[in-house]
Amino acid sequence: GQQLNQSPQSMFIQEGEDVSMNCTSSSIFNTWLWYKQDPGEGPVLLIALYKAGELTSNGRLTAQFGITRKDSFLNISASIPSDVGIYFCAGQLRGGGADGLTFGKGTHLIIQP
Amino acid sequence: GAVVSQHPSWVICKSGTSVKIECRSLDFQATTMFWYRQFPKQSLMLMATSNEGSKATYEQGVEKDKFLINHASLTLSTLTVTSAHPEDSSFYICSVYPFAGPNYGYTFGSGTRLTVV
Numbered sequence: 001g002q003q004l005n006q007s008p009q010s011m012f013i014q015e016g017e018d019v020s021m022n023c024t025s026s027s028i029f030n031t032w033l034w035y036k037q038d039p040g041e042g043p044v045l046l047i048a049l050y051k052a053g054e055l056t057s058n059g060r061l062t063a064q065f066g067i068t069r070k071d072s073f074l075n076i077s078a079s080i081p082s083d084v085g086i087y088f089c090a091g092q093l094r095g096g097g098a099d100g101l102t103f104g105k106g107t108h109l110i111i112q113p
Numbered sequence: 114g115a116v117v118s119q120h121p122s123w124v125i126c127k128s129g130t131s132v133k134i135e136c137r138s139l140d141f142q143a144t145t146m147f148w149y150r151q152f153p154k155q156s157l158m159l160m161a162t163s164n165e166g167s168k169a170t171y172e173q174g175v176e177k178d179k180f181l182i183n184h185a186s187l188t189l190s191t192l193t194v195t196s197a198h199p200e201d202s203s204f205y206i207c208s209v210y211p212f213a214g215p216n217y218g219y220t221f222g223s224g225t226r227l228t229v230v
Contacts, residue, residue, distance in 0.1 A: 033218045041223055042119070042206045043157070048218035088156065090219075097210030100147040100159035100172075101219060 006089050006104030013079060014112055021087060021107040022073040029091030032065050032072040033101065037086045046087075047074070076109075084111050115141040115211035119222030126197055126229055134192045134225045136207030142187035143209040147219070148180075151204040163190040163207075197229045 006023045013019060023032070031050055035043035047058050049065035049072060056063055063074045072089055086108050090101040116139040126132050136146055146163040161182055162170040169182035179201075181193040194201055206224040 031218075035221075040226070042117075042208075042221035045218045045220065090157075092219075097145065097219075100149070100162055100208075101157075102159070103156045105156045 004089055004091055004102055004104035006107055008107060009105065010108040010110065012110045012112055015079060015081060017079055019076040019079055019083070019109060020073060021089075022071065023089035023091075023104045024071040025091060025102075026070070027091075027093070028069040029093060029102075030069070031092040032063075033090045033092070034061075034063050034072070034074045035088045035090060037088060037106075043088060079109075079111055081111055084109055115139075115143075115209050115220040117207065117209055117220050117222040119207055119225055121225060122223060123226040124228070126227070128198055128229055129196055131193055131195045132197055132227060134194075134205055134207075134227075136190045136192070136222055138188045138209045141209060141211050143190075143211075144187060145210065146184060146190040147208045147210075148182065148190075148192050149206045149208065149221075151206060151224075153204075157206065160192075160205075194227065197227070199229045202227055202229045 004023045004025050033048045034046045037043040047056050047063040052069045053067050054065040060077045086106045088106045089104040118137045120135045144165045148160045149157040150160050151157045159172050160175045163182045163184040165184045171177045184190040204224050204226050208219045208221040210219050
């Protein structure tokens with residue numbers, strides 16, 4: 001089946017630093033999404049991307065849908081303590097809610113005081 | 114966006130018993146719901162697609178006779194883990210896809226932690 005390669009696996013940063021993580025795939029996806037998951041909770045949608053080349057921001061978060069439709073990145077600017085958590089990229093093959101999502105393995109963001 | 118309620122949030126059951134998990138779409142009629150499983154420190158894996166009024170579609174490697182899915186209404190899907198064993202212990206999460214609203218995308222429930230002892 002499809003696989004998403006998400007990197008880095010974990011990040012140790014100082015508060016205020018910028019963060020960047022990305023996902024690549026051998027398959028083309030029609031939709032890319034980025035989620036954040038806190039312990040014991042379901043994932044929460046951060047940004048959804050629907051068009052190749054699309055660059056979308058949500059506050060301090062910015063994500064882009066790669067031109068080839070096989071990759072995406074998420075940037076977080078000026079990190080704060082509440083940014084701690086696990087970030088997942090996810091892709092949908094067909095789009096339109098017809099099929100489920102394929103998830104990356106996650107990036108564990110740790111902010112050092 | 115859509116609001117998805119999942120119940121129970123956690124459950125402990127004895128090996129060999131069955132457990133039912135409910136997923137409700139509170140403000141959105143969902144003809145399709147999705148069930149995922151997440152083992153500790155791992156990613157979410159799609160188990161099955163629940164279709165209102167018809168049979169669920171299971172991903173490769175997921176036993177349909179073990180994980181029974183019922184989607185009897187547009188707001189409720191249930192996942193029953195039958196004859197549960199310790200290896201079924203996991204975090205089960207459902208999701209829906211609302212077709213409207215800004216920045217829409219799959220919305221997830223808060224998950225159900227299943228522990229089989």
